[in-house]
Amino acid sequence: MPSAEAAAGSDGSALRGPDLARAALQAAKEQSAARRSTARKARVGPGRRKRRGWSGARPDDRDPQPLGRLASRIAAERGWTDQLAGGQVFARWPTLVGGDIAQHTRPVALKEGELTVQAESTAWATQLRLLQRQILKRIADGVGGDVVRRIKVQGPAAPSWRRGPRHVSGRGPRDTYG
Template identity: 40%
Template sequence: MNDDPQHVHNSPEPAEEEASEPPAKSGIELAREALAQAKADAVKRGTLPGQNGKRRSGGRVVRVREPGRGGDPKLFGAAINELMASRGWEQRAAVGGVFGNWAGIVGAELAEHTRPERFEEGELTVAADSTTWATQLRLLSSTLVRRLNEELGHGTVRRVKVVGPSSGPRRTGAWRVR
């Protein structure tokens, strides 16, 4: 037994229990095992561990391209145009450009008193800040449709709907005097 006076041991030694259970692994040991497993999986797939997608092929290294990528670099504008075409966003982007350049399309004076609100199924809704400006825009609507189709492509805008200022709901029925 131990002659050290500070060593106090009251319970019997569990030598049999400790021998049957393996000691708990440290975090570093677990990480090493996970890394070894990942490397083994990569080798089974035919990729080189740590080489970001390079594959072994008969002793030579071949770069594996990601789907939808590759080829020569493109100019930013061309890449954006290609993306918009592939996603069907061309018309929406063009309409957004019209909204952003409203003053350039209709003129500064008309743009001060009108604003495009929405574009749905070939119909552009434009709000005017007074009935006078709404009337003016209605008179110019055929010219505006032609001008917008020059910007956006033939047949994009079929109609311009002009809405004037709203004064709230009107009462129906007979005339009322206050």
């Protein structure tokens, strides 16, 4: 309903038809503008910033980010950097120790700074034990100094003579192979 001022014209006569509709529309626009300005002041307020609609020419958090940077940030936030560095030892084993050593050995496990490496023969296991310091230095240079602190070398996997229902106590059937 139009107010009393809108119902009466500027000369005091009663408005009719299109003039009454124009006056009512003008009154509604003024009320709406007044409500918007008070709502905007309440939203922006003294302690709040007005939100921008675009980021502009300068770098912003809302800009697209490279996937590697996002993955690094997530890993750092969640404390996964040690596990990822350990995974790098397995992934980059041939480049860390060299092609010749990597051809005859493989990393098996990494727990609490101790890397377990399995060699394909006892001769390569002995060679790996002799080169242990150089390998530790190469790994520290390639991945990080605190990832691998010790190397445990295993020989080739041999069949176990301790299995089966008729197990003989002792060192096993030695006379068969001599």
